[in-house]
Amino acid sequence: MTTNVHVASPLIAPDAESIRHADTVIQSINLPEQGIAVQDPATAETIAHVPDADVEAALEAVGKADSAGTDWAGSSLRQRADVLHAWYDKLIAHSEDLAHLISREMGKPLAEARGEVKYGTDFVRWYAEEAVRPAGNFRDTPDGGASLLTRRSPVGLAVLITPWNFPLAMATRKIAPALAAGCPVVIKPATLTPLTTYFAVQLAIEAGVPEDLIQVITTSKSGAFSEAVLLDPRVRKVSFTGSTPVGRQLLKLASQNVLRSSMELGGNAPLIVFNDADLQRAVEGTFAAKLRNGGQSCIGANRIYVQDGIADDFAVALTERFAQIAIGSGLGQQTGLGALIDDRAVAQMQAYTDNAVGLGASLLTGGHGYDSRGNFFAPTVLDHVAADSDVARSEIFGPIAAIQRFSTEDEALTRANATEFGLAGYVFTENIDRALNVADRLETGIVGINQGVPSNAGAPFGGIKQSGLGREGSAEGLEEYENIRFYNVARRTTS
Numbered sequence: 001m002t003t004n005v006h007v008a009s010p011l012i013a014p015d016a017e018s019i020r021h022a023d024t025v026i027q028s029i030n031l032p033e034q035g036i037a038v039q040d041p042a043t044a045e046t047i048a049h050v051p052d053a054d055v056e057a058a059l060e061a062v063g064k065a066d067s068a069g070t071d072w073a074g075s076s077l078r079q080r081a082d083v084l085h086a087w088y089d090k091l092i093a094h095s096e097d098l099a100h101l102i103s104r105e106m107g108k109p110l111a112e113a114r115g116e117v118k119y120g121t122d123f124v125r126w127y128a129e130e131a132v133r134p135a136g137n138f139r140d141t142p143d144g145g146a147s148l149l150t151r152r153s154p155v156g157l158a159v160l161i162t163p164w165n166f167p168l169a170m171a172t173r174k175i176a177p178a179l180a181a182g183c184p185v186v187i188k189p190a191t192l193t194p195l196t197t198y199f200a201v202q203l204a205i206e207a208g209v210p211e212d213l214i215q216v217i218t219t220s221k222s223g224a225f226s227e228a229v230l231l232d233p234r235v236r237k238v239s240f241t242g243s244t245p246v247g248r249q250l251l252k253l254a255s256q257n258v259l260r261s262s263m264e265l266g267g268n269a270p271l272i273v274f275n276d277a278d279l280q281r282a283v284e285g286t287f288a289a290k291l292r293n294g295g296q297s298c299i300g301a302n303r304i305y306v307q308d309g310i311a312d313d314f315a316v317a318l319t320e321r322f323a324q325i326a327i328g329s330g331l332g333q334q335t336g337l338g339a340l341i342d343d344r345a346v347a348q349m350q351a352y353t354d355n356a357v358g359l360g361a362s363l364l365t366g367g368h369g370y371d372s373r374g375n376f377f378a379p380t381v382l383d384h385v386a387a388d389s390d391v392a393r394s395e396i397f398g399p400i401a402a403i404q405r406f407s408t409e410d411e412a413l414t415r416a417n418a419t420e421f422g423l424a425g426y427v428f429t430e431n432i433d434r435a436l437n438v439a440d441r442l443e444t445g446i447v448g449i450n451q452g453v454p455s456n457a458g459a460p461f462g463g464i465k466q467s468g469l470g471r472e473g474s475a476e477g478l479e480e481y482e483n484i485r486f487y488n489v490a491r492r493t494t495s
C-alpha cells in the first residue's frame with residue numbers, strides 16, 4: 001500500500017537568471033506554437049511545444065535522410081571527420097546553453113548537466129577522430145590460393161530512438177558513430193525531453209552537416225512511428241536505448257526486414273562492498289553510482305550488497321552523505337538532487353519504499369515526496385532490504401539506495417547474478433585479486449571497480465543477458481553502423 005507521505009520542507013527554487021538563459025536557448029530553436037507540450041519537471045510549467053509528427057511525416061523524413069545518405073556514403077573519411085570536428089566545436093561553444101537546456105527540460109542539477117555536456121560532446125570528438133581510422137585488413141587464405149580483403153561499408157539508414165534521462169549524450173552516442181560510418185539517420189528523442197536533440201541537430205547543420213542527413217521526429221504515437229518506419233525497406237538499422245519491454249517490441253519489428261539492431265535496455269546493477277573495501281571510497285562510489293542523474297540511469301546501482309563486517313559503518317556513512325544533499329530545481333543554486341522526470345516516478349519511489357519497509361527494511365533517511373508542483377522525492381537509504389522486495393527486484397530508476405547484507409564472496413556473486421539483466425555491476429575491495437575475480441564472475445557487460453561511474457566515450461558500453469545487444473562508444477560502437485564485407489582475390493600460383 002502506498003502512503004504518499006509528502007513533506008513541506010523547503011526546496012531550492014530555480015535561479016531566475018538560469019531560467020532566462022534556458023528559455024533564450026529554447027526561443028532560438030525552430031519550434032512550432034503547438035504540438036506536444038514539453039514540461040519542466042521541477043515546476044510542471046510548459047516550456048515549449050514540439051511537432052507531433054504523423055506516420056506520413058515520419059516516412060517523409062525517412063525519404064529525405066535516404067536521399068541525403070547517398071552523397072554522405074560516398075564522402076571521404078576526412079570529410080566526415082571534418083564535419084564532426086566542426087559539430088564538436090559548435091557544441092562546445094554552446095556548452096552552457098546545452099547545460100541550461102538539459103537541466104530545464106530534464107530536471108538534473110546544472111553541475112550534472114555540465115557533466116553530461118562533457119560526456120555527450122566527447123562522443124562527437126571521439127568519432128571525429130575515429131572516422132579516419134577505418135578497420136579492415138588484407139590476409140592470405142590458409143592454403144595460399146587467394147587473398148582476402150575485408151572492408152567496411154555504411155550499414156545504411158539508421159533509426160535512432162533515445163530516452164529522456166541523458167537527452168544529449170544518448171543522441172550523440174548514436175548520431176556520431178552513424179555519421180562517421182557514412183549513414184544517414186532519423187532520430188526520435190523521448191517526448192519528455194526532445195528540445196536538446198532539436199538544438200544539438202540545429203548546431204550540427206550550422207556546423208556543416210548536410211541539412212537532410214539528420215532528421216528529427218517527435219511524435220505522441222511512438223508505436224505507429226516504429227511500425228511504419230522499421231518496416232520501410234529504406235531503413236537498415238535500429239538503435240534503441242530505453243526499457244526492455246519496448247526493446248523487445250522493436251526487436252520483433254526489426255526481425256521483419258532483418259535490421260541490424262543495437263539495444264541498450266534495462267539494468268538491475270549489483271554493487272558489492274567487501275569488508276576489505278576502503279570505507280570512504282566505497283561510500284563515495286556508491287553515492288555516485290546511485291545518485292548520478294537522480295538515480296535515473298540504466299547503470300545506476302540497484303542492489304547494494306554489503307558484507308557483514310563493514311555493513312553498519314557503511315550504512316551510517318552513506319546515510320549521512322544522502323541526508324546532506326540539497327534538493328530542488330536543477331537550475332537552483334547549490335542543488336544536489338533535482339526533480340524526477342514525472343509524477344509517476346515519484347509515486348513509484350513511494351511504493352518501493354513502503355513495500356520494502358512493509359517487508360522489514362529499516363528506513364534510514366528520506367522515504368517521502370514533497371508538497372510541490374514539481375516531481376521531487378527525498379534521497380532515501382533503506383537497510384536490511386528483503387531480497388523479495390519490489391525495490392530489490394525492479395529497476396529502481398530513482399534516488400533509493402537499497403542495502404542488503406551478505407557473508408561470503410560466493411553468496412554475494414550468486415545473489416548479484418540472480419537476475420535476467422546484465423548491464424553494469426560494481427565491486428569495492430582493496431584486494432586486487434578479489435576485485436578482478438569478482439569482476440570476471442559478474443554477469444554484466446560493464447564493471448566499475450572501486451568507482452561508481454564507469455562510462456566513457458572510449459569504452460564499449462552495453463549489456464549482456466536481457467540488458468541488450470551491441471555496444472556504444474569506442475571502436476565497437478562504430479562497427480554497429482558498418483557492414484563487414486570481404487573480397488576473395490584469386491592468386492596465381494608462382495612456381
Ligand SMILES: NC(=O)C1=CN([C@@H]2O[C@H](COP(=O)(O)OP(=O)(O)OC[C@H]3O[C@@H](n4cnc5c(N)ncnc54)[C@H](OP(=O)(O)O)[C@@H]3O)[C@@H](O)[C@H]2O)C=CC1
Pocket residue numbers: 161162163164165188189190191192219220222223224225226227241242243244246247249264265266267297298395396397
Ligand atoms: N536503459 C535506459 O537507459 C532506460 C531505461 N528506462 C527504463 O524504462 C522505464 C520507463 O521509461 P520510459 O521513458 O517509459 O522508457 P521507454 O522505453 O518507454 O522509452 C524510451 C524511448 O522509446 C520510445 N518508445 C516507447 N515506445 C515505443 C514504441 N512502441 N516504438 C518506438 N519508440 C517507442 C519513447 O518514446 P516516447 O517518449 O514518445 O514514449 C522513448 O523515446 C524507466 O523507468 C526505466 O526503468 C527508461 C529510460 C532509459
Ligand SMILES: O=C(O)CCCC(=O)O
Pocket residue numbers: 165166241264296297298299455461
Ligand atoms: O541508458 C542510460 O541510462 C544512460 C547511459 C548512462 C551512461 O552512459 O553512463
